[in-house]
Amino acid sequence: MTQSLMHYDFHSHTYYSDGVLSPCDLVDRARSENLQLLAISDHDSISGLMEAKQYLKQQTITDLKLINAVELSVQTDFGEIHMVGLNIDPFNTELLKVIELQQQKRLERLSVYEEKFNRINIFGIEQATLDLSTQVVTRSHLARALVLMNLVKDNQQAFKKYIGKKGRIKVATNWVAMEQAILAIHGAGGLAILAHPTRYPMSNRRLTYLIEEFSLAGGDALEVAYPSLSPDKKAWLLQLRQKHDLLVSGGSDFHYPDLKWTDLGRFPRIDSNIPHVIDIINNKLKV
Ligand code: AMP
Ligand code: MN
Ligand code: MN
Ligand code: MN
Numbered sequence: 001m002t003q004s005l006m007h008y009d010f011h012s013h014t015y016y017s018d019g020v021l022s023p024c025d026l027v028d029r030a031r032s033e034n035l036q037l038l039a040i041s042d043h044d045s046i047s048g049l050m051e052a053k054q055y056l057k058q059q060t061i062t063d064l065k066l067i068n069a070v071e072l073s074v075q076t077d078f079g080e081i082h083m084v085g086l087n088i089d090p091f092n093t094e095l096l097k098v099i100e101l102q103q104q105k106r107l108e109r110l111s112v113y114e115e116k117f118n119r120i121n122i123f124g125i126e127q128a129t130l131d132l133s134t135q136v137v138t139r140s141h142l143a144r145a146l147v148l149m150n151l152v153k154d155n156q157q158a159f160k161k162y163i164g165k166k167g168r169i170k171v172a173t174n175w176v177a178m179e180q181a182i183l184a185i186h187g188a189g190g191l192a193i194l195a196h197p198t199r200y201p202m203s204n205r206r207l208t209y210l211i212e213e214f215s216l217a218g219g220d221a222l223e224v225a226y227p228s229l230s231p232d233k234k235a236w237l238l239q240l241r242q243k244h245d246l247l248v249s250g251g252s253d254f255h256y257p258d259l260k261w262t263d264l265g266r267f268p269r270i271d272s273n274i275p276h277v278i279d280i281i282n283n284k285l286k287v
Pocket of ligand 3: 071082195196
């Protein structure tokens with residue numbers, strides 16, 4: 001079956017990172033949306049997908065296939081980016097080492113946030129954030145903690161005022177480097193996908209260079225279908241993918257059930273004549 005006929009979503013989150021649904025609830029939601037293929041791609045974690053796999057086994061669910069994935073935070077010359085490793089072996093030791101290190105870096109980053117918030121007389125953010133996290137500590141948890149502490153009215157304001165690109169508190173993190181991330185994903189038999197390319201705070205020119213570097217480093221695919229992407233930008237990304245002979249992927253980047261425009265499975269279709277990661281995955285899975 002070609003990708004245009006399949007219902008899939010190759011980018012989603014559970015509460016093991018900054019999603020709000022449990023893996024079981026995410027699976028239930030995917031089935032109610034009639035998805036056939038779902039990649040759970042938590043930030044620096046595979047725990048959600050492992051739990052979801054157990055659930056499929058226990059409930060003998062056969063109408064939905066899970067694709068093992070992870071969304072790594074990655075350091076590049078152009079700033080921080082996100083890379084989805086798709087169809088990875090979740091038992092690969094090298095990849096698991098990278099994931100563990102990333103989780104550790106997130107805890108260290110949180111301590112630095114505490115120190116920096118202390119300097120502006122805000123105390124206890126570290127513990128409040130840990131209390132809200134299941135496993136991977138993200139800035140979304142920090143934002144929720146700031147809301148609970150009545151310092152901001154919602155997550156958006158937390159990013160704007162404190163922890164976003166232009167916020168008061170900046171903490172740099174030394175994430176895994178791009179080449180290393182691609183090697184780890186390939187070593188685990190997966191495809192390296194540049195997630196939501198237009199969401200990074202960089203100019204089109206820099207993004208063009210980033211995509212070139214990504215391709216030279218062995219990257220496999222670009223996400224060219226996700227909720228906030230305009231048709232113009234999509235066309236532009238498709239030109240770049242052609243230039244560098246990359247595959248394409250798509251996903252909703254689902255985090256919350258109450259945001260309709262980023263609901264599971266909800267993103268524009270991609271023309272079926274464009275080489276898609278799904279073709280490779282289907283061959284490996286023998287769907
Ligand atoms: P982290 O990987 O811990 O730095 O957290 C990044 C996560 O925060 C992203 O995956 C988004 O889910 C979320 N995020 C980033 N920027 C914003 C924003 N401006 N408003 C709301 N959520 C955001
Ligand atoms: Mn997120
Ligand atoms: Mn992301
Ligand atoms: Mn994501």
